[in-house]
Amino acid sequence: MNKLVRTKWRELALLVLVPFLTSGCGERYLIMNAAGPVAQIEQRLIYTTIVLVTIVVVPVIILLAVIVSRYRDTPHNKAPYNPEWSESKILEIVWWGIPIVIIGIIGTFTVRDTFRLTKPPTAETPLTIQVTSLNWKWLFQYPGEKIATVNYVEIPTNRPVEFVLTSDAPMNSFWVPQLGGQEYTMPGMAMRLWLQADKPGVYYGHGANFSGQGYAHMSFNVIATSSTGFHQWAQKVKSTAPPLTAVGYKNLTTKQDIVGKQEFSSFPPGMFEADIRINGGMYMKHKLTEATD
Numbered sequence: 446m447n448k449l450v451r452t453k454w455r456e457l458a459l460l461v462l463v464p465f466l467t468s469g470c471g472e473r474y475l476i477m478n479a480a481g482p483v484a485q486i487e488q489r490l491i492y493t494t495i496v497l498v499t500i501v502v503v504p505v506i507i508l509l510a511v512i513v514s515r516y517r518d519t520p521h522n523k524a525p526y527n528p529e530w531s532e533s534k535i536l537e538i539v540w541w542g543i544p545i546v547i548i549g550i551i552g553t554f555t556v557r558d559t560f561r562l563t564k565p566p567t568a569e570t571p572l573t574i575q576v577t578s579l580n581w582k583w584l585f586q587y588p589g590e591k592i593a594t595v596n597y598v599e600i601p602t603n604r605p606v607e608f609v610l611t612s613d614a615p616m617n618s619f620w621v622p623q624l625g626g627q628e629y630t631m632p633g634m635a636m637r638l639w640l641q642a643d644k645p646g647v648y649y650g651h652g653a654n655f656s657g658q659g660y661a662h663m664s665f666n667v668i669a670t671s672s673t674g675f676h677q678w679a680q681k682v683k684s685t686a687p688p689l690t691a692v693g694y695k696n697l698t699t700k701q702d703i704v705g706k707q708e709f710s711s712f713p714p715g716m717f718e719a720d721i722r723i724n725g726g727m728y729m730k731h732k733l734t735e736a737t738d
């Protein structure tokens with residue numbers, strides 16, 4: 446090996462090793478740092494799938510290497526050569542049977558968890574938050590507290606939150622990796638996503654669907670605090686923030702601005718439902734949980 450090639454190999458090794466060794470398995474991998482029951486169920490499903498898929502993938506890769514090295518065309522190859530061979534019942538059973546069983550197991554777990562997550566994760570009284578994706582911001586309305594926020598959302602811990610999602614702009618997707626999987630926001634439709642935070646903290650959220658120019662700025666924080674902290678915060682917004690008027694909402698939807706955090710002490714009643722109707726759609730078929738609080 447000449448010197449140049451050796452240097453190249455060393456560089457390549459560093460390139461692969463440094464990010465691998467310095468990243469650890471820490472906070473950076475949000476999806477593997479579940480902070481609530483929904484994300485925990487999904488994380489378990491991901492691990493189960495990884496294990497089951499490994500049962501197929503690893504032997505196949507090993508077999509590939511073995512076959513390539515054993516049967517390759519070299520002058521003194523001693524590998525058996527059997528041109529009349531046509532079938533093997535045992536092999537057919539192995540390579541059809543094992544994948545079928547594995548797909549069956551993954552499918553069973555996936556269906557079970559999918560149905561489980563369409564319901565509130567725990568028995569506590571849920572909190573409803575209506576979410577609208579706009580160009581290039583997120584609007585959150587609290588029908589129970591009658592307050593609204595832009596680009597951040599505060600929730601109580603240990604209580605299921607029912608996010609009802611729509612869009613008054615291109616389709617987007619609402620995703621808070623540490624709390625659970627994503628759900629689409631679509632104009633004229635109301636979609637439902639149950640999430641819950643077990644630990645107080647600030648959780649990163651982002652639009653998970655490319656929706657155009659300002660998409661990169663569509664991130665928001667989910668701030669989870671105790672029940673008392675949440676009520677104090679709601680009271681503070683109620684008493685200090687300006688109201689969101691119909692004109693103000695129109696500005697939010699029509700102006701394609703990138704804005705920071707905002708909060709509002711009130712909003713025009715029925716705005717969320719009207720927004721879905723205006724976009725030619727219908728409200729969720731299933732009755733929403735009564736807004737409590």
Ligand SMILES: [Cu+2]
Pocket residue numbers: 631634
């Ligand atoms: Cu749809």
